[in-house]
Amino acid sequence: MAEEPGKKKEGNPPPPLPGGLLKLPGLPPIPGIPGLPSAGQPPRPSLPGAPPSPSPMGQFPMGMVQQAMQNYPGMGGMGGMSPMQMQPIIIPITTQQAPAPAPPPAEAHVPAGPSPADLKIAELEKRLMEERERVLLATLKHKEESVVATRVENSIKDIQDKLRRDKRSAESEEARLKLEVRIQELEGRLAAERETWVATLKGQMKTSEVKDKEIETELTAKLHDLERRWLDEKARWQESLRAKEDELRSARAVLEKLKGVEVENQKLLQEKKFDQERLQQLTQANAGLQARAGTDDERDREFYRLQADLDKTREQLQLVHERSERELETQRSAFREREERLSSDVEKVQAELMSVADRLRAEHETELRRQKTEYEGDLKKARSQLEASDGAIQRMRAVCTALERQAASLREQAEEGRKLKDELQRVNERYKAEFMVLQRKWQDREETIRAQAAEQFAKQLDAEKAKLKLRAQEEIQARVLEMQQRLQDGMEAELATREQAFRTKVEAELSQQVQVLKNDVAKVERRAEDARRRTEHELGERGRAVQAKAEEVQRRSTQDSAKAFEVRDQALREAALLREEADALKQRLRSEEERKAAAAKERADERAARDKEKTAMLERVRALQEALESANARQQALGDGLERAGKRQEAQEIQARALAEEMESLRVHYAELGAASRTLREEKAWLEEELKSQKTRDEEALAAQKARLEDSLRAAQEETRKLKRRMELAQSEMEGRLRAMESELRKARGG
Known part of the structure; x- marks a missing residue:
């Protein structure tokens, strides 16, 4: 893409700074100090319109001036000022250093074309425009495909509607034929069912008798079972x-x-206790007698004591006897109560047995x-069924007759049916021949129409594509x-404002410096000869320092220019990579x-073939329908004769079977057409899914490309900002150095 003239003007390198200093791209050159020529440049002429500076050559002898000029050969090219005016400034630089310093390296390395950032931005804009064009083309392609899909869908719907109509008509005809066959089958079944009705009625009579016998036997078995259960229950109770x-x-x-045993036990216990007590008493008495045998008093007292003990034991025995009597009485009363309770339980059980027996008798x-009422109802039903079967038999006899x-x-009427069969066969053969001729004509006509429509549609599509591309x-x-x-x-406005501001600033500073220098020239010239010898050594040292500083500045400028070239090379490499990616994307999109x-194209060929098959089948179906309609008209015209023909039904059955086979083949073709329509729908769905996926992929690729472009733009903007900051820093540094040098010069002049 061609660059504008403004951009070429913007990229031209400005003239170098005085003294071989760093060139700042995009800024106007700093004018040199009046009377001080730059290294490697011709002397600067005086300002236009300004009066020439007064030459103070008359104040000094001519020999002194010539000697000074011989000592300082670098002063010979200065114009507008005498050599003595800038003598203390130029002497150390020209005498102590090389007579002609090398030109600044910044001029050799700065490109003459636009900056790398501008090139990168232009390349990115170009790529952005290409991507937008691709997006527009993709959207147009998607719209065209959607239009084609809608047209295909509408054509498929029309074909399906037509097939449904044909199918309905064929189904109605098939239903009519089936109904006729069904009528014949029903007439045949009626003759067969006449005998089956008689046989079934006889079987029903037999089964009703068998059922009656079974019911009687079942009732008797149930009665016997109830009696047996009742007797078993009674025996159990x-x-x-x-x-x-x-x-x-x-x-x-x-x-x-237990009563006798308890009494005997109590007696034995009492006797045992009494014997034990008596034995104990006797042993005690014997021991006491043996111990107290010595004295009679003790014997008497022992006797009385034993007698008292005997009375006491008798009283105790009486108490024990009374207590045992009371306990026995309580046990007798408890046993009596238990006996009464058992007798009441026995009476209750007997009453329950009686109630159970009564209940079982009532249930029985x-x-x-x-059972008796059910038997009577079943008997009535059987009699009513028998009467109904007799009526049905009478009706069936009438139907049979x-x-x-x-x-x-x-x-x-069988002979008339055979004749009509032969005539129908001849009519069918003639209709088939006519159908084949019409089918071939229709196929040729349809192919020509389809080719014309496809050509017209392609032309319209190409015209629309061209219009959209141009737009x-x-x-x-x-x-x-x-x-x-x-x-x-x-950019031009920014450059103009910056240039105007810098020019006004520099002109103001220069005017101030010129005025100061004009005021100081007289003093400097009067003191020049005296100060020359005194400051020669000092200025030599300072000149070397200034030269070293200039070399440092030059080295930094070379480094900055090298960095700028590196940035430009990196931008170019990125642009090349982006271009390669764009080419790859183009190739992939093209493939x-x-x-x-x-x-x-393959799908269009398949659709064309399927359309041909469909049209052929439709024509065949239409011809068959016409043939069937004509046959139906013929059958209606000969309906009276067909109704009187018995054997004619066989011929119609044969024709119906043939037509059924043909309809079956048509049904198979319909199924194939349905499968083809299903495949078309599936293909359409697949195409829609493919379009959606392609659209999403394209959108993702575009979004990623856009993101990469935005990132690269941001990086380029960041780099430009960094370069601007670096340039501003270098400019500020150079201005500081210039101010320092000017201050040193002023100090030197003042000294």
């Missing part, structure tokens, strides 16, 4: 009652035995009554020009478009 009575009797006997009677009469009439290119070009003009205007075009 009687056995339980007898067991309870036996248990009661055994309990009473055991109780009597109710069950017998229910009517059918026999119809069969006789149908036998008479997109015009829009992209307008946007690019607008952005370039906006950037150029902004994808070719693949899609090939797939679309």
Whole structure:
């Protein structure tokens, strides 16, 4: 893309600074000090319109001036001032250093074209425009494909509607034929079912008799079962009652035995206790007698004491006897109560047995009554069924007679059916030949129409594509020009403002310096000869220091220029990488478009083949329908004769089977067409999914590309900002150094 004239002007290198200092890109040159020529440049002429400086050559002898000029050969090229005016400034530089310093390296390394940041921005803008154009083309392609898909879908819907209509008509015809066949089958079944009805009625009568016998046997078995259950229950209750009575009797006997045993036990216990007490008393008495045998008094006292003990034991025995009597009385009352309770339990059990027996008897009677009523109802139902079957038999006999009469009439009309069959076969053959001719004509006509429609659609599509491409290119070009003009205007305005400000600043400083120098020239010239010898050595040292500083500045300028070149090389490398990525994306998009075009062509061929098959099948179906309609009209015209023909039904069945086979083949073709439509729908869905996925991939790629471009733009902007800051720092540093040098010069002049 060609650059604008403003950009070329912006990229031209400015003239170098005086004294071989660093050149600042984008800034106007700093004018030299009046009367001080730059290294490697011709002497600067005096300002236009200003009066020439008064030459003080008349104040000094001519020989002194010539000697000074011989000592300082670098002063010969100065114009507008005498050599003595700048003698203390130039002497150390020209005498102590090389006579002609090398030109600054910054001029050799600065490119004559636009800056790397501008090139990178222009390249990125160009890539952005290309990406936008690709996006517009992709959207246009997607719209075209969606239009084609809608048209294909509409055509498929039309074909499906037509197939449904044909299918409905074929189904109605098939239903009519099936109904006719069904009528014939029903007539045949009626004759067969006449005998089956008689057989079934006889079987029903037999089964009803068998059921009656089974019901009687079942009722008798149930009655016997109830009687047996009742007797078993009664025997069980009687056995339980007898067991309870036996248990009661055994309990009473055991109780009597227990009473006797308890009495005997009590007696034995009492006798044992009494014997033990008596034995103890006797042993004690014997021991006491043996111990107290010596004295009679003791014997008497022992006798009385024993007698008292005997009375006491008798009283105790009486108390024990009374207590045992009371305990026995309580046990007797408890046993009596237990006996009464057992007797009441026995009475309750007997009452329950009686109530159970009554309940079982009542249930048995109710069950017998229910079974009797059910038997009577079943008997009535069987009689009513028998009467109904008799009526049905009578009706079937009447139907059989009517059918026999119809069969006789149908036998008479068999010959007419055969004749009509032969005539229908001839008509069908003629219709088939006409159908084949019409089918070939329709196929040729359809192919020509389809080719014309496809050619017209392709032309319209190409025209729309060309219009859209032209419109997109015009829009992209307008946007690019607008952005370039906006950037150029902004940069020119910024440069103009900065240049004007710097020029005003420099001119003001220069005017001040010129005025100061003019005021100091007279003093310097009067003191020059005296100060020359005194300051020669000092100025030599300072000149060397200034030269060293100039070399340092030059070295830094070379480093800065090298860094600038590195930044430019990096930007160029990034631009090359981006260009390679763009080429790869273009190649990939081109291959994808070719693949899609090939797939679309294959699908179009398949659709064309399927459309041909569909049209052929539709024509065949239409011809068959026409043939069937004509046959139906023929059948309606000959309906009266067909109704009287019995054997004609066989011919119609044969024709119906043939038509059924043909309809089955048509149904198979319909199924194939349905499968083809399903494949078309699946292909359409696949295409839509592919378009969606491609759209998402393109959007993601565009977003990633846009993000990369924005990142690179941000990086370029950051680099430009860094360069600007670096340039501002260098400018401030150079201004500081210039001010320092001017202050040193002023000090030197003042000294």
